[in-house]
Amino acid sequence: MTPMTPLTPPPPLTNWAGNITFSAARVHHPTSVSAVQTLVSSHRRVGVLGTGHSFNSGADTSGELLRLDRLPRLVEVDRARRTVRVSAGTTFAELGPRLQEHGLALRNLGSLPHISVAGACATATHGSGDDNPVIAAGVSAVDLVTAEGDLLSLDRTAPDFAGVVVSLGALGVVTGLTLDLVPAYDVQQYVYTDVPWQTVAAGFTDITASAYSVSVFTDWRERTQIWVKHRMGTEAPDLDWTGGVLADEPVHPVDGHCAANCTPQLAIPGPWHLRLPHFRAEFTPSTGNELQSEYFVRREDTGRALTALRALRGTMAPVLQVSEIRTVAADEGWLSPAWQRPATALHFTWVRDPGAVAPVVARIEEALAPLDARPHWGKVFSTPPRALAATYGRMEDFCALRKRLDPRGTFGNEFTDRHLPEG
Structure with missing residues (x-):
């Protein structure tokens, strides 16, 4: 008699960083919008997980977890209106080449093309550029499955639409989105290394205004890089005045990591979707072994924020891999961290050690508290909910909208219930 092979339970589901283990009772991969509607209407608690690139428990649930990666892929381009309707699970790596085929583009992209469109919009993910808002600002319509299983199609004519797109998954299951497009454009990317910190601090406004998208990478000491993404057809910037060295070979923002993982540099022209992200879709993004935090401050408070954080460089050093400083319109x-204020976003890539990172995050939040800093919803943060709510003038309106669309709290979890008080 052949002995039976013992069944091995599947490994626990974690986020990309591995610092969050999801507690859902079951994970579902619906293959149609109608299947999503059935799953939602027949369960008390439901959550949605995108590509898992968040660093907190915002996507967790005590009930049923839905992953939309098996919904039929939809990339429906309307060239006359310059819009595209996409299925929620579509990634930017999938979307970019399809838009390029039609001679169209998104206005901006985040640093990782690996993430899903719906997940990026729900958490207000962004790229850089003085005049470039978060990706969610370009959403003109949303298909949303509500707690009763109804499918709502909402567009900018809806009175509460500004509360729907950046929703942290708390209003329902987004199954599709329509985004604004612009004509396709090419970008050159190049990097200045060894930029003196004092030049960055004193000339930050001129640095970020110099190109379509600019990122400053720093360890808050003296190792500082400026990543320039120049949109072809506009005047090329010259940042030699910063005292930095124009790199003559590709570089990675973190010392010791392979630059082959990064999008092409050295001013080699290429389409927008292959230059605006920092990392190539076919490689592990960033360092792959990390935690992340990010805080948005008013643009006019940038100098105060840089001074406060520079004073913490010794505190950060043992757990910091690199920081990135960007601007956002x-x-x-x-619930966008750039709601009604041009922002500077201060990003931190940490080592993957939650216990060691937590007290450093607390120190940063204490230093930035006088500036009403808003954390990125998808990163590691510990800002008290009361303080966080006070920085958003429409928080009460959002919570009232949540109560109306999801009165039983179907899409709630510990994270949203803590950070989104009752309306």
Whole structure:
């Protein structure tokens, strides 16, 4: 008699970083929008997980977890209106080449093309550029499955639309989105290394205004890089005045990591979707072994924020891999960290040690508290909910919208219930 092979339970589901283990009872991969509607209407608690690139428990649930990666892929381009309708699970790596085929583009992209469109919009993911808002600002319509299993199609004519797009998954299951497009464009990317910190601090406004998208990478000491993404057809910037060295070979923002993982540099022209992200879709993004935090401050408070953080460089050093400083245009999304204020976003890539990172995050939040810093919803943060709510003038409106669309709290979890008080 042949002995039976013992069944091995599947490994626990974690986020990309491995610092969050999801507690869902079951994981579902619906293959149609109608299947999503059935799953939602027949369960008390439901959550949605995108590509897992968040660093907190915002996507967790005590009930049923849905992954939309098996929904039929939809990339429906309307060239006359310059819009595209996409299925929620579509990644930017999939979307970019399809838009390029039609001679169209998104206005901006985040640093990782690996993430899903719906997940990026729900958490207000962004790229860089003084005039470039978060990706969610370009969403003109949303298909949303509500707690009763109904499918709502909402667009900018809806009175509460500004509260729907950046929703942290708390209003329902987004199954599709329509995004604004612009004509396709080419970008050159090049990097200045060894930029003196004092030049960055004193000339930050001129640095970020010099190109379509600019990122400053720093360890808050003296190792500082400026990544320039110059949109072809505009005047090319010259940042030699910064005292930095124009790199003559590709570089990675973190010392010791392979630059082959990064998108092409050395001013080699290429389409927008292959230059605006920092990392190539076919490689592990960033360092792959990390935690992340990010805080948005008013653009006019940048100098104060840089001074406060520079003073913490010794505290950060043992757990910091690199920081990235970017600018983001204001938008009207109720829960967008750039809501009604042009922002500077201060990003931290940490080592993957939650216990060691937590007290450093607390010190940073204490230093930035006088500036009403808003954390990125998808990163590691510990800002008290009361303080966080006070920085958003439409928080009460969002919570009232949540109560109306999800009165039983179907899409709630410990994270949203803590950070989104009752309206």
